[in-house]
Amino acid sequence: MNARGRQEGNAVTQALAQIGLCGLFLLTLLAAVPRSFRYVRETIRQLWFVGAMSLTIIMVCGLFVGMVLMLQLYHVLSIFGGTSASGMVVALSVYRELGPVITALLFAGRAGTSITAEIGLMRATDQIDAMELMAVDPIAYVATPRFLAGVIAMPLLACVFCAMAIFGGHLVGVSWLGIDNGTFWSNMTAEVDVHTDIVNGVLFKSLAFGAVVSLIAVFQGFTTPPTSEGVAYATTRTVVASSIAILALDFVLTAFLM
Amino acid sequence: MALAAVFGYLSRFTTVPSSMTESVRATLDDDVLVRIRGLTTVLGGKTIFDQLDMDIPRGKITAIMGPSGTGKTTLLKHITGQMRADAGEIRVDGRNVAELSREQLYKLREGIGYLFQNSALLTDFDVFENVAFPLRQHTQLPEELIRNLVLLKLQAVGLRGAAPLMPSELSGGMARRVALARAIVFDPMLILYDEPFVGLDPVALNQVLRLISTLNQTLGITSVLVAHELAAVRQIAQHVFLIANGKVVAQGDPKTIADDGSPWTRQFFGGEADGPVPFQYPAGDYAQALGFAGVVK
Known part of the structure; x- marks a missing residue:
């Protein structure tokens, strides 16, 4: 085997090893969940940081996604005289795909990176070791609350994103382009199914995305080399790995849930 | 309820587990708090410890010295159970660290204070909360008692007035004293100091030096000091181990060692640049590395 082949082989082996380690880390996290119940306040604090503090970016992005989606759909559907269906199409697109996926990507960029950087710096400054030596389990105190906060926050953020996107679509479609308000809402309520589109589309997907992004963020933080360069790389890896995982998982979930 | 919590807190320092065997009790009774036998550690193909034996006396200040990279901090990590050795046995207060379960190890660590070189204060919390952290995690003490205990420890290190400050507002010396207050908040039986004098100005160094000595004398704590500063060690330590090449190469009184x-x-x-610890890191032939092989005779 030539040198390039060996390098590619090593890269694949390392990637598989990382996935395996991440799986083991997930088991450790889940095993620590009962122990982390005594740190409920820490979980609530993290919920504030990863959830409430992400609201602004989620709301603004949701609004603009809904607005631009309505604009595009209106122009395409007007060719076929179907502009009255644009509200419904906006809703279905947002509930089934754009809402959970874009929220997860934004969540990875905003909250995932901050979780990785924070834990990485805690490692670099020996704070994690200090906890271990004070007989405080860092998995239960640091990792699990952040993981749980991410899992809880994601579906809530996805709901906010969807609501803002529908509002943006209404703003452009009804207030600006002149679609009838009654038609906009009635088509939407007639076609949107609570189980298929809201429960499976928004809630279930975003719950899975929240778990994956939080797991990757916490895992990268805990396994980063305790150096400034290591933290920088880990933060980048969180965004890259989360983005790929979100899109790949979205395909798998869509295929099973449709 | 509050009284029960207080008694629970106090009892942790007085009770001896009934499951202790006679041999363990015998070990407890003797003068050695940390007993290391045949410790062997290999990291990345390099032998860090090679059948190392060491007895750390109870109630005294013991310094561990040696050239950089000889594994002094690794030795502390073995004592606290953060790292497992490839072979050998470490007994702390009679308990074999390698055989302890996670819960037992955490219980042992509650009796060990550790002072990191960079203090390792929790950056989200202020000075007060940093010192209160172990108490909040391991006791159900009423808030008023926690407050009094924290202020007591901060007063001992001379930083009661700094209680509301954040770690980022502290100087290196102050941060180390806060970390020391946190390390003694449970009145531990053993404190491990990892290079406590590094980066301190003479005033801060003397303050830390005095604190280590005072804590040892007044609380009867066993102190293990990893340090390079012989002058400082001579002032306070009662016993010195010099480790190199994975073994104890010398030990004794710091004034005569x-x-x-x-x-x-x-x-x-003597601070000599060359000797048993070579100036040159092991490398191949110098002339060959420069491309002069065969030219230079």
């Missing part, structure tokens, strides 16, 4: 005549002590305490 430098005069034992061995090449190790001569180089280390």
Whole structure:
């Protein structure tokens, strides 16, 4: 085997090893969940940081996604005289795909990176070791609350994103382009199914995305080399790995849930 | 309820587990708090410890010295159970660290204070909360008692007035004193200091030096000091181990150890650039590396 082949082989082996380690880390996290119940306040604090503090970016992005989606759909559907269906199409697109996926990507960029950087710096400054030596389990105190906060926050953020996107679509479609308000809402309520589109589309997907992004963020933080360069790389890896995982998982979930 | 919590807190320092065997009790009774036998550690193919034996006396200040990279911090990590050895046995207060379960190890660590070189204060919390952290995690003490205990410890290190400050507002010396207050908040039986004097100005160094000595005398704590500063060590330590090449190469009274005549002590305490610890890191032939092989005879 030539040198390039060996390098590619090593890269694949390392990637598989990382996935395996991440799986083991997930088991450790889940095993620590009962122990982390005594740190409920820490979980609530993290919920504030990863959830409430992400609201602004989620709301603004949701609004603009809904607005631009309505604009595009209106122009395409007007060719076929179907502009009255644009509200419904906006809703279905947002509930089934754009809402959970874009929220997860934004969540990875905003909250995932901050979780990785924070834990990485805690490692670099020996704070994690200090906890271990004070007989405080860092998995239960640091990792699990952040993981749980991410899992809880994601579906809530996805709901906010969807609501803002529908509002943006209404703003452009009804207030600006002149679609009838009654038609906009009635088509939407007639076609949107609570189980298929809201429960499976928004809630279930975003719950899975929240778990994956939080797991990757916490895992990268805990396994980063305790150096400034290591933290920088880990933060980048969180965004890259989360983005790929979100899109790949979205395909798998869509295929099973449709 | 509050009274029960207080008694629970106090009992942790007085009760001896009934499951202790006679041999363990015998170990408890003797003068050695940390007993290391045949410790062997290999990291990345490099032997860090090679059948190392060491007895750390109870209630005294013991310094561990040696050239950089000889594994002094690794030794502390073995004592606290953060790292497992490839072979050998470490007994702390009679308990074999390698055989302890996670819960037992955490219980042991509650009796060990550890002072990191960079203090390792929790950056989200202020000074007060940093010192209160172990108490909040391991006791159900009423808030008023926690407050009094924290202020007591901060007063002991001279930083009661700094209680509301954040770690980022502290100087290096102050941060180390806060970390020391946190390390003694449970009145531990053993404190491990990992290079406590590094980066301190003479005033801060003397303050830390005095604190270590005072805590040892007044609380009867066993102190293990990893340090390079012989002058500082001579002032407070009662016993010194010099480790190199994975073994204890010299030990004894800090005032006389430098005069034992061995090449190790001569180089280390004399500050000689070359000796048993070579100036040159092991490398291949110099002429060959420069491309002069065969040209230079």
